[in-house]
Amino acid sequence: MRRRHHLLWVVLVGFALGGLTSCADEPPVEDDLLHDGHDHGLEGFVEDELPEGLVDKAATCSNRWQLPSSTAQTGRAQNVPYQSAGSRCTSGATQGALALRNYLRDQFGDKINRSIPGDGVQIYNCRQINGGSGLSLHSVGRALDIFIPTWGSNADNGKGDVIANWLVENAEYIGIQMLIWDRTIWTANRSTQARCYTGSHPHNDHIHVELTVAASSRQTAFFRDLAGGSVEPPTSNVAGWIGSGCDSDNDCGYTDGGARGWCYQRGQGKGVCTLDCAGYCPDRNGYATTFCAQAEEFGDTREDGLCLSRATEANSYCGAHPDLQRLSVNRFLGNSSARPSRVDVCAPKVISSEPDPEPQQPEPQQPAPQEPDPEPEQPADNINNSVCRDPSLPASEHGDSCAGWPENHWRCACFAAFGTSVSQVCRGGRWINYELNVRDCSRCDGDYSRSCEGG
Numbered sequence: 001m002r003r004r005h006h007l008l009w010v011v012l013v014g015f016a017l018g019g020l021t022s023c024a025d026e027p028p029v030e031d032d033l034l035h036d037g038h039d040h041g042l043e044g045f046v047e048d049e050l051p052e053g054l055v056d057k058a059a060t061c062s063n064r065w066q067l068p069s070s071t072a073q074t075g076r077a078q079n080v081p082y083q084s085a086g087s088r089c090t091s092g093a094t095q096g097a098l099a100l101r102n103y104l105r106d107q108f109g110d111k112i113n114r115s116i117p118g119d120g121v122q123i124y125n126c127r128q129i130n131g132g133s134g135l136s137l138h139s140v141g142r143a144l145d146i147f148i149p150t151w152g153s154n155a156d157n158g159k160g161d162v163i164a165n166w167l168v169e170n171a172e173y174i175g176i177q178m179l180i181w182d183r184t185i186w187t188a189n190r191s192t193q194a195r196c197y198t199g200s201h202p203h204n205d206h207i208h209v210e211l212t213v214a215a216s217s218r219q220t221a222f223f224r225d226l227a228g229g230s231v232e233p234p235t236s237n238v239a240g241w242i243g244s245g246c247d248s249d250n251d252c253g254y255t256d257g258g259a260r261g262w263c264y265q266r267g268q269g270k271g272v273c274t275l276d277c278a279g280y281c282p283d284r285n286g287y288a289t290t291f292c293a294q295a296e297e298f299g300d301t302r303e304d305g306l307c308l309s310r311a312t313e314a315n316s317y318c319g320a321h322p323d324l325q326r327l328s329v330n331r332f333l334g335n336s337s338a339r340p341s342r343v344d345v346c347a348p349k350v351i352s353s354e355p356d357p358e359p360q361q362p363e364p365q366q367p368a369p370q371e372p373d374p375e376p377e378q379p380a381d382n383i384n385n386s387v388c389r390d391p392s393l394p395a396s397e398h399g400d401s402c403a404g405w406p407e408n409h410w411r412c413a414c415f416a417a418f419g420t421s422v423s424q425v426c427r428g429g430r431w432i433n434y435e436l437n438v439r440d441c442s443r444c445d446g447d448y449s450r451s452c453e454g455g
Contacts, residue, residue, distance in 0.1 A: 061196035064183035071165045078171040080188035085135040089126035094141040094216035097123050111159035116147040142216045146207040153428025155182040155204040166234045174222040175215025180208040243309025244273045266350045270323035279336025281307035288314040293329040305332025311344040318346040325349050398433040402426035412441035
């Protein structure tokens with residue numbers, strides 16, 4: 001009994017100091033002992049506490065990684081039975097986990113947060129599943145945590161989804177039995193594969209990946225092909241979302257509904273991926289929200305609108321893409337129920353192949369009579385307020401900064417993307433949308449009340 005207490009004390013001290021201690025009396029392995037202590041597993045999910053015991057849907061189920069339809073279809077064909085960790089820790093990372101780690105760094109290095117200890121990928125940690133009684137697969141070196149940059153407190157889905165989708169599509173080939181990413185857990189056993197993950201950590205900053213015993217010892221087809229140099233380079237249909245730069249239609253991917261984007265170009269310059277639209281456009285976590293713009297404002301005679309990304313903080317107000325410019329455009333309504341609106345979007349620049357003409361000297365002109373200054377126009381975002389039930393509500397988008405507001409402060413706002421009222425909560429410096437069409441905005445202010453749930 002005294003020896004058991006001594007071992008427990010050693011493990012607890014190791015966690016308190018931020019280091020990791022190997023189980024039993026086995027020496028720690030120099031490589032891959034760094035781990036953040038988050039996790040995981042198929043049991044022991046713990047719901048975060050919210051006022052009146054409410055589970056935060058905005059931070060979990062209603063705003064999480066969603067597999068694109070083609071990825072989900074491929075994922076349903078995967079069949080990898082789940083294998084638990086057993087009852088004893090091993091001495092470190094398995095060879096399969098190390099090989100997969102190196103491959104992911106090589107192929108997805110620009111999407112991994114390499115500033116995290118372990119060069120962005122962590123493997124071994126002798127401990128139990130958080131909230132459960134069994135050992136974590138990190139304890140036997142069969143689990144990887146792939147760290148992804150974040151947008152404030154939100155996952156960077158533009159980076160993490162690319163890796164997660166590729167892992168799902170190749171689960172049986174590699175030997176992946178389960179992964180967790182951005183509040184979603186996916187299992188490769190042909191059951192209900194993707195569902196909301198409500199554990200205490202949302203996995204918005206890392207992808208948790210679990211390998212089978214065969215994969216951990218490099219006995220699956222992927223590792224045999226990897227040793228022979230015949231693994232195909234990774235591809236993903238996440239690349240080329242609305243607003244992404246493109247040179248041809250092949251650079252643009254699919255939406256969750258299966259629609260294929262196309263490359264919209266103006267002149268000889270680089271284009272942007274877009275979709276035809278009427279009223280509204282789809283959005284994806286990690287990217288700027290979108291807007292259905294009138295094509296005729298760009299000199300286009302097409303009957304449909306064009307989906308473009310809004311000029312927001314997420315794309316540095318179009319400054320993140322040197323080939324795009326910020327333009328104010330009207331919404332294309334078509335036969336939709338959308339309301340008129342005008343916002344700033346990121347549109348491709350017009351670049352001509354013709355040489356610039358010689359500058360001409362302007363003819364002298366008489367000065368025009370001065371007129372009184374026009375009334376100042378309201379900012380584009382405020383125009384959206386007119387479509388909400390209460391025009392006094394502040395215009396806001398999911399993920400906007402809530403700097404200056406107290407943590408867990410609730411309020412009502414006008415959700416610009418859909419032109420309706422929305423309840424929001426200030427979490428981690430960002431406004432998180434909870435429900436559209438709020439029943440009673442007068443009560444959704446400050447402290448939480450059930451009226452903030454909508455109706």
